[in-house]
Amino acid sequence: MANVLATTAVVAKESLAVLKNMLSFSANVNRDWEDEFTENKSRGYAPGQTINIKRPPRYQYRAGRVAVPQGTVQNTVPLTLQQGGCDLQFTSGERTLSLDKLSDKLQAAMAEVTNEIDRQGLALAHYSTFNTLNPTGAMPNTQDLSIGAMTDLNARLDEMGAPRVPGSRTLISAPRLNGNLVRGMAGLFNPNGTIAKQNNNGMQVPSFGLNVGMDQNVDSHTNGTQVVTGTAVNGANQTGSAITVAALGGTITRGTVITLPGVFAVNPKTRNSTGVLAQFVVTADLAAGAVSIPVSPALVTNGAFQNVTASPTNGQNFLIVGAASTTYQTNIAYHKDAFTLAMVPMATPQAGSGATAHQETSDGFTVKVTEFYDGTNDVSIMRLDVLFGWAATYPELSAKYYTT
Template identity: 35%
Template sequence: MANTLLTSDMIAKEALMQFKNSLGFTKGANRQYNDKFAVSGAKIGNKIDIRKPQRFQVTDGATVSKQDVVNEVVSLTLDSRKHVAFQFSSQELTLDIDRFSETYVAPAAHALANKVDIDGLAKAAVVANAVGTPGTTPSSLSIAGQARAKLNQYAAPSNGRSIILGSDEMTGLVDGAQALFNPTKEIARQYEDGFIGRARGFDWRESENIKLHTVGAQGGTPVVNGASQTGSSLNTDGWTASVTGLLKEGDVFTIADVYAVNPVSFQSTGKLQQFVVTSDVNSDGSGEASLGIYPAIITSGATQTVSAAPVDNAAITVLGSSGAITTLGLAYHKDAFIFGCADLEMPKNVDMAARAVDKESGLSIRFVRYYDGDEDQLISRLDVLYGWLAARPEWACRVQG
């Protein structure tokens, strides 16, 4: 029986399947495929507009109280173009797809998926909600309950939630949680794999791509410098003078008597609002420092974030000791982070070319093989074009360890 030659379509579809199956963090995120580039092909810098749901306030009585409609549209920029290039002979096109995939397609697709996940997990730096102690590996599933409470307080939907942790954190939680589960066949398999599966309202995933964060140097007795500050910056003083790396991008802190509010009821949650530092900070010679922060301090209206603006000299408390190194695992609802993917242009006059798209999973990948006259070689490549957006960081929570 004659061998059937592999086609570019077969290779592209196999690459898409392997790429999809290799994703970790991205599987739990909102994946958006935009077909407006299907004909012309998308390029670096193209944007996809994402509209956020409205947030309204409830009014008492029969008299109408009209509210302004705040159309929050955020743009996801397709700013990442990644590829894996490799070579194979025409003779190898006679292999069956499984053998060909094992040798070439699966490793290439896995490498691409790994990079996509790394880029997505870098968005942990913009998440302000945090549980756990930096530098201390969690050993109890109670930390998942704490993360779930955070998401509930910010009105994140109860479905579509995931937790992703590093291997050390996952192992500690699996070992610490054995007494909480019945020894069923499924649970026993989960322990063998070091993977918890579904627990405490989350789908649990394991990854070695979890971001590490080093807490800033800090120093002094920091306080708010000036009453009634609002917005995305905060003037502070009381720090040790002239400290470089006082706070690092991604550090989390709270302000005395500044409480978070539920975004639906606008009632205080009774928990101090956590803020994340958006860029590295140094103190000046007087121990003063201006902090870029997220979320912004907003005290009223449909986008209210806190119960009240801070008073002058309100105490600031940074989460974690100076120089502590922590993993940034994440508990998140799928709409906290959006992965956008679009079709790349199909080149002409090449040896092989095909594109595979899965609109349901929001993925697109392109396979091309072409002749390189300079090197006198046939070169194959798999390409993806994508971007990440932290659309609702409040629907995510760091699980630190």
């Protein structure tokens, strides 16, 4: 078979295939927003550009015959694009390599790109996800505990209204949790092919309605020095994204999860209490002595966007999930709509610029390959570029599982 010369078009196709194959967390998130970007595809997007993703409006049920018109409120979530990639340099002799011989170099280069895309996505999940299970951080190292971890995560997603469409839910675990789940599930009755696959590659296979993946980029979170019992809520009828409390006795770190006294989560459709205390993620680092805690989601006690049963009980303490000064891995279960990855086309060099470029797009992923010659040093430089951004479009459809 004749060698295939590594033109920018051929390299772009190969690079995109490698990218799609290597992604873990990012492969199971929403990429349907590509349709929002078609208006600009002809000229490409620029780094730093912000795209506002629209969330659907909500309304309330009307009982009886008399109409009660409701205004439409459509919230948006900003997604800011950033450029990155990896660059290869070839001597004149090396540039004559066929695609087969260049493949290893492309694999290594694209591994760096996919690693960074996944890392940023998992960091976003850490800081935006407020539902959190397993506050002790204990590993599910038995069959019962492993099954319990999977079913508890599914139950929390159910409570938050996550659709149960086959293949739409995923669990991304750190290496140690993956190992414990494989060990814990080993004795279950499964098809021979499923058991063989799990035994051969050491990876937990899809189970209990969850796609399963392992990623070394699962983020870690360390709670601050504030004791778990927190301080007292200072003021009645508080709502919104900041809660006033008595002065903190220690620090609270961004990403810490708390509960508020008397505040229960509600089902987003029925707005009935789930019977579980609502959880909130702290959105900024706080020093000892602080008297206001910024939280997400904002507390809404009524109306179409109601997410809690009531305001915090005045005079009672908030609670921190986990232990003070303890580090947890933030394994994440989520419905694909919880997070959005946009990877959009870029501007390409104009004709006559001395550079050749090709852009390849498939399934919401885009890679641009640009090649130009450095005559001073007699080398060819090949840029592999991506323009992407992350947004937590529906963080309520995700849940962290703490492990230590």
